[in-house]
Amino acid sequence: MSSLATEICAPLAVLGRDVQVPLVNGEKVGYAALDYAASSPALQRVWDDVAAYAPYYGSVHRGAGYLSQLSTDLFEQSRRTVAEFLDLREGDQVVFTRATTDSLNLLAGAVPAGTRVFAFETEHHASLLPWAHAGLDVHYLRAPRSRAEAVAALDAALAGAPEGPKLLCVTGASNVTGELWPVAELTETAHRHGARVVLDAAQLAPHHRVSVRALDVDWIAFSGHKLYAPFGAGVLAGRADWLDAAEPYLAGGGATRTVARETDGSVAVQWHTGPARHEAGSPNVIGAYAIASACRALTEAGFDALEARERQLVDRLTAGLAEIPEVRVLNLFGATGDIHSVARVGVLSFVVRGWNSSHFSAALSAEYGIGVRDGLFCAHPLVRTLLGDEDAAPSECGAPEPSLPGERSLNAIRVSFGAGTPDEHVDRFLTAVRELVTDGAAWNYRNEGGRCVATVQIDRGRREG
Ligand SMILES: Cc1ncc(COP(=O)(O)O)c(C=O)c1O
Secondary structure, three states: OHHHOOOOOOOOOEOOOOOEEEOOOOOEEEOEEOEOOOOOOOEHHHHHHHHHHHHHOOOOOOOOOHHHHHHHHHHHHHHHHHHHHOOOOOOOEEEEEOOHHHHHHHHHHHOOOOOEEEEEOOOOHHHHOHHHHOOOEEEEEOOOOOHHHHHHHHHHHHHOOOOOOEEEEEEOEOOOOOEEOOHHHHHHHHHHOOEEEEEEOOOOOOOOOOOHHHHOOOEEEEEHHHOOOOOOOEEEEEOOHHHHHOOOOOOOOOOEEEEEEOOOOOEEEEEOOOHHHHOOOOOOHHHHHHHHHHHHHHHHHOHHHHHHHHHHHHHHHHHHHHOOOOEEEOOOOOOOOOHHHOOEOOEEEEEEOOOOHHHHHHHHHHHHOEEOEEEOOOOHHHHHHHHOOOOOOOOOOOOOOOOOOOOOOOOEEEEEOOOOOOHHHHHHHHHHHHHHHHHOOOEEEEEEOOEEEEEEEOOHHHHHO
């Protein structure tokens, strides 16, 4: 039986794994990077590939010289590598962007006028906001409390929608709870009603194999800096028709086929179709090459093994937190069920009874060398829904100011990890949470310019006495 079990790989080598950071008591400790959901460390392999290419760096699509030709080939090969990684269909395009936010704003500008966009209010702001910003009509769907409810809510909303083009924007994995969304079912529902789908894979692609063909989504977006390739590039990939028919995202060199002065003094432009239409300006070849390198590295490590390892870490984390009654893990789906039953990537948010989340996160950093994130994670409506009122921050250390009159100050703590995370980081995190909850912080903290900083050591003997 055990021979059938998926092999679990060792953590992949990432930069920063040996970095020592100072603790508030003057000691040094290896940094535990547990904020992969914000930006993951670079894979060593990506760094090495970029360093090996760097001497050959040259302009892309603009030079006759050898290095320009080589760089152009590398850029276009990177596009093909990403297409393979995403298992794109014949005719799908890969557009290199700056990141997911850029990709979704690009698509919002390419959506035909009159399109009605559907998005759950639980989305990251990058998926929630570009549509109305581009002047489109948006139908926000209320936070569903189960996957089945999400599919049913979309079905009902689309059934009642007027004729005309429609688009659903949905995340693959939540950046707050890490929970997986039922992308295939939502896409099947959307397509049945004639709506297209764009998948925000910012948190999914670094953790899971993603097949655009199998999921049948129309577009997908992700960021290089969350996929171990922090060189300023991202991806929008998918169907060509709306992209080719749209105005170019940016006007400038590279997007144009011809530009001619007319006799009346105006300038007539013929724009390219294909990815070049939306990639005006000198392309970020290093960013694109770094993403392609990460795609190759993850594929070679094998997603079965990577996912198995991550599941093991997620289980370790959720089991450890479940033993601390003061900790409340935030789940949208299965909120009342066993947290073990929640399918998630290595992203989890929680609050600690009696603690302000900024204070807790600051103590994790200052006293244990652990880097997590606190706040509302650019998903304000979702975090507010998950926290409700009862978790209003009990102290003011670093807590965000309430933005509306009468609103209470809320935030949470997010721990996230991925392919480079050693077991020790999760274990140290659990030990730290247990100690902080049981013994309290060893230092006092105060809010300085919005940051929670350690001030003086607490005399534990005096306090206990
Ligand atoms: C789910 C999700 N979508 C979109 C984004 C935006 O990504 P970026 O900041 O790389 O543009 C993020 C970033 O945290 C995210 O988690």
